[in-house]
Each structure stands twice: as C-alpha cells, then as structure tokens.
C-alpha cells in the first residue's frame with residue numbers, strides 16, 4: 001500500500017484526480033470504477049476542470065459504479081446514478097451508454113447482481129477503482145461482517161451507515177435500508193485501487209485499514225492484500241497514523 005499524505009481536501013482531490021488523469025491518458029478506453037459519497041466530489045470537480053480546459057477526453061472511457069440503493073431509480077436525486085450524472089457525467093464528454101451503475105429498481109436483485117458481475121467481466125475488468133470509506137470501514141456498501149463478500153450482492157445496511165447517510169435525506173425513514181454493491185472480491189480484482197479519505201472522523205478507520213488485522217470486521221482491511229493500492233488522505237484523516245507512529 002502506498003499512502004499519500006496531503007495537506008487538505010483540495011490537495012487530496014487533486015492528487016486523486018491526477019491518478020485518473022494519467023490513467024485516461026495512458027489508456028483512453030479505460031474502465032474506471034467510480035464511487036459516490038461526499039469525499040469524491042472534489043476529485044470529480046478537478047477532472048471536469050481538466051476536461052473543460054481541453055486536457056482530458058472521456059469519449060472512450062467506460063465506467064462502473066460500486067453500488068446503488070435498492071428502491072431508487074436514476075430520477076431520484078438521492079440515487080447514486082443521479083449523483084454520478086450531476087457530479088461528473090453531465091459535465092464531460094463520456095458516452096452515457098458506457099456508464100454503468102447497478103439497477104436499484106431491478107425486480108430480481110440476485111439476477112441484477114449476476115448481470116453486473118458479468119458486465120464488469122465483459123468489459124475486461126476495472127483498470128482503476130476509486131474508493132471512499134465509511135466510518136465503519138465499509139467500501140462500496142460492504143459492511144463489517146463475519147466473512148468478506150465476494151461478488152456483487154444485495155446488502156442490508158447497518159444502523160451506523162443508515163445514520164451516517166441520513167444527512168443526505170429529508171428524514172431518517174427515507175434512507176433505504178438495503179443496497180446492491182460490488183463485493184470485496186469484485187473490488188479486489190481491479191488492477192489499481194485509489195482510496196481517498198478526509199476529515200478527523202476517518203482517522204481511526206484509515207489506521208485500521210492500513211495497519212490493523214485483515215478482518216471482515218473492517219472490510220477495507222482486505223486492501224492490504226491487493227498489489228496496487230494508493231491511499232490518499234488529508235492531514236486530519238492521517239492523524240491516527242501520525243500519532244501511533246509517534247511523529
């Protein structure tokens with residue numbers, strides 16, 4: 001694992017965007033694994049800026065998103081499809097037909113999970129996967145559990161995730177209780193992984209992810225076994241690492 005320590009959120013966002021900038025330049029038809037949440041918004045803003053300045057071309061890029069809430073379709077402003085359109089796809093020259101988010105309105109979630117898994121395979125796998133991290137160590141929507149989830153599957157969200165994500169919804173009751181998410185195995189198959197985190201709330205979990213035991217109780221700890229992971233964190237998210245290393 002490489003850890004890049006940045007001074008603040010903007011610095012983190014620029015460095016993460018720079019990795020995707022290089023990826024797209026090196027392989028214009030890259031398959032990008034994309035993430036939602038508040039953390040990646042700055043990364044997407046920077047990519048949009050480079051596109052607007054004529055330095056980045058998304059015309060051949062394909063994308064697959066990590067997850068989607070069950071029960072929300074792309075017209076719902078809390079769906080992850082809507083988020084991606086608003087925060088990236090509508091502002092760059094990506095062909096929307098080449099962008100993929102699990103279908104939260106599928107009638108049969110098991111069939112949708114298998115379809116999504118097969119789709120990623122048919123695209124040749126993910127070249128570079130962007131990840132945020134939940135306060136409890138979840139990546140995508142892989143919640144702490146007794147075993148690592150391997151492939152795309154329906155997930156029951158934990159109370160702590162429902163509470164953390166409630167800030168985006170009008171009432172607690174509006175927060176979906178289930179989601180469909182790539183599995184840890186799906187994520188681990190990505191050729192390169194870039195995880196971003198900022199703020200003091202993420203400090204302990206970033207330490208656990210990088211230096212704690214590899215355990216499904218901290219799903220992100222599986223990344224210790226991946227050969228090409230870059231963790232980009234701001235000063236506040238790096239705090240526990242600094243403290244425990246005595247610096």
Ligand SMILES: N[C@@H]1[C@@H](O)[C@H](O)[C@@H](COP(=O)(O)O)O[C@@H]1O
Pocket residue numbers: 035036037038039040066067131132133134135138139140141161165
């Ligand atoms: N499924 C998403 C995750 O992919 C994301 O990493 C997490 C953290 O969100 P934030 O970046 O807002 O802290 O939120 C959601 O649960």
